[in-house]
Amino acid sequence: MKKRRLSAYLEPEVMNALADYAAKRDVSLSLIAEAAIASFLSPDSEERKEAAITRRLDQIDRRVQRVERDLGISIETLALFVRFWLTSTPALPDAAQPEARAKGRQRYDAFIDALGRRLSKGPKLRQEIAEDIGPPSSADTAEPHAK
Template sequence: MKNAKKKRLSAYLDPHVMKALADYAARRDVSLSLIAEAAIASFLSPDAEERKKAAVARRLDQIDRRVQRVERDVGIAIETLALFIRFWLSSTPALPESAQAEVRAKGLQRYDRFVDALGRRLSKGPKLRQEIAEDVPPASRADADDLTAR
């Protein structure tokens, strides 16, 4: 079949499709004709549907891994917050009524500083979830209870 003379085909393409084809050909340093021939052969191939399904399956696997990371990160955030709240509630004494207004004002100032620091941390620097190793085995429930008791 190599000796068979190739047949000429004229095709009309939308300008954006033609530009994409020309850009791709330039990046790969191959002819427009070679890319068009490969695309048509792929389209007409009987296993084209299987390749599409495989590509979709790979993409779904990537999405699944990302969702698992998000679930892990949310779980870490929830556990961190719950542990902090539990520690704070168990170690902070109640304030007398006379000091509550002053403490509330001081708390608002501290909260504003916290929000500023959080904004800076989120805009740059490593995230806490990046600092926590993924390969650290989860602690047993007894170990977690020992931490909160300290």
């Protein structure tokens, strides 16, 4: 493709600076003018920085949304467990409580060990729950009936 001619009028100081720059670099005035115009028309460094910051903020936003989702899963899991435990565990007589506490400590230690193993090698609960689950229907939110 053939280059097209452009005539431009420059202030004498700008023209002198352009001529001096071209002489120092041993290049034509047209080459410098073309590079300057191309640079002027391309996104400047501030726009590139803004685009990079915007991309980074979008990534952070997606991460925060995943953290919020994971926290919501954790809260609901804990609440469901506590509700189930409270409704299904009978109170113990006073005489059985020391033995129950000892057994509870053993079970807690086993739970912590199992949790540590699961966290170290997965899969994570959040990976087992589908990302695309929609809002619950009215049937899903009904209270479970105790039997």
